[in-house]
Amino acid sequence: MSHIVDRHAVVDGHRTSFGVHGEGEPVVRLHGTPSSSYIWRDVVPVLTEAGYRVHVFDLLGYGLSERPRNPDVDTSITGQVAVLEGLLGEWGLDTFHLGPTTSAAGSRNASACSRPGACGP
Numbered sequence: 001m002s003h004i005v006d007r008h009a010v011v012d013g014h015r016t017s018f019g020v021h022g023e024g025e026p027v028v029r030l031h032g033t034p035s036s037s038y039i040w041r042d043v044v045p046v047l048t049e050a051g052y053r054v055h056v057f058d059l060l061g062y063g064l065s066e067r068p069r070n071p072d073v074d075t076s077i078t079g080q081v082a083v084l085e086g087l088l089g090e091w092g093l094d095t096f097h098l099g100p101t102t103s104a105a106g107s108r109n110a111s112a113c114s115r116p117g118a119c120g121p
Helices: 043-049 078-091 103-113
Strands: 007-011 014-021 025-029 052-057 097-099
Parallel strands (some): 025 052
Antiparallel strands (some): 007 014
């Protein structure tokens, strides 16, 4: 699996690259900085074989996602919460398993799971 992001969505006016693989219970994988979803290339096949539907994306400014030229666009980890929330809407996900790669990415983006029942048990 060479490219695991093969689609795009416009979130808050910026192009974000993502991929959805497999069928089953949804899992969202987050990458840290400075990285991209490419780090999940060996993990995605294992999860899909285990019966999960895996959602990956490149944070805004990383990987294949748009790198905004406007310095006022917040591409910090905290600023990425809106990107994640936009993609959750695009994917139609209300509940899912969240799998961050770093504690910083997880704690910041976990706020996207503040809705009751979001992010699974």
